Amino acid sequence: MTSMPQSSSRGWQRPSIYDVARRAGVSHMTVSRVLNGHPNIRETTRARVLQAIEEMNYTPSSIARALATRRARRIGVLIDGPVQNGPNSTLRALEKAAREVGYAVSAFSIGDDDASQMDSGVMELVTQGVDALCVIAPRESSLDLLRQQTTGLPTIVIKAEADAAWHTVGVDQREGARLAVRHLIGLGHRRIAHLAGPMDWFDARERMEGWRECLAEAGLPEGPIIIGDWTSDFGFEFGKSFDLGDTTAVFAANDQIALGVIHGLHGRGIRVPDDVNVIGFDDLSDARHFLPPLTTVRQNFAELGELALQQLIAAIEGDTDPSHDTIQPKLIIRESTTAVVPG
Structure with missing residues (x-):
């Protein structure tokens, strides 16, 4: 009994x-x-x-x-820019995937203005006895510091490019940008601006390069490029004051920037998409409720978290050869983009 x-x-x-x-x-x-x-x-x-x-x-x-x-069944996560949608969504996806196979996650957040926190973050997580490390949304400066650490732990970095030092997995950011720009070119746009994220971020650089390559392949000149941060305020300042000239479309490096652009343009009486098209990146859960609903590039964060966990578990169990997986993004077409009307 x-x-x-x-x-x-x-x-x-x-x-x-x-x-x-x-x-x-x-x-x-x-x-x-x-x-x-x-x-x-x-x-x-x-x-x-x-x-x-x-x-x-x-x-x-x-x-x-x-x-x-003799394992803790715990993964330590160092997360850059934890308030941003992409890093935060990746962390949640990794936590969910880990719980499903009996692992726990301990996270250490690194502020946007202090990459040196990488040292203390690694020390804190290693002290907790984690089995492996995961770095989400890394900046170049923070990875430079991580390269100087010797933890002996399996480590995976969430970024699109392969790296001989670690396991890596990421969404193909460059291809995501190319999907966005190809879409605009296909609609007849010939002058496409880009509002880029901070250049210390790998994702921001990859999205900028995708925009640049796609324009070059189409034989089009580079439109205006403005480098800022990831916030709606950055997009708003552009929208309310930038002289568009012959620019007919804006590729924003994320959806928050795109939201700010639409708001700023609206205040000047410039209509989206009638006068200017706007496209974002990420596909925020609210992007379909923007006015107008936002055309954007979707990242599959659930798949990203699962792949990262699979690589980490394989590494914990002895697979020491650095591996790399890439997830393809998807273009989501909504009402903020439309064909150019010959005038």
């Missing part, structure tokens, strides 16, 4: 791996080996442990699995 969790002066308690070990007459390490499918266990011993587990209604915990593997 299955027994209930043990009672004590503190109330009901779920049975532990030690309780199972006592019931089965074995050590707790033997229970751990059974839980993790260790081959060098006598069948009679395995059967006795499994019977005790069933009788006590024992649910293996991450602690029990860690005892058998």
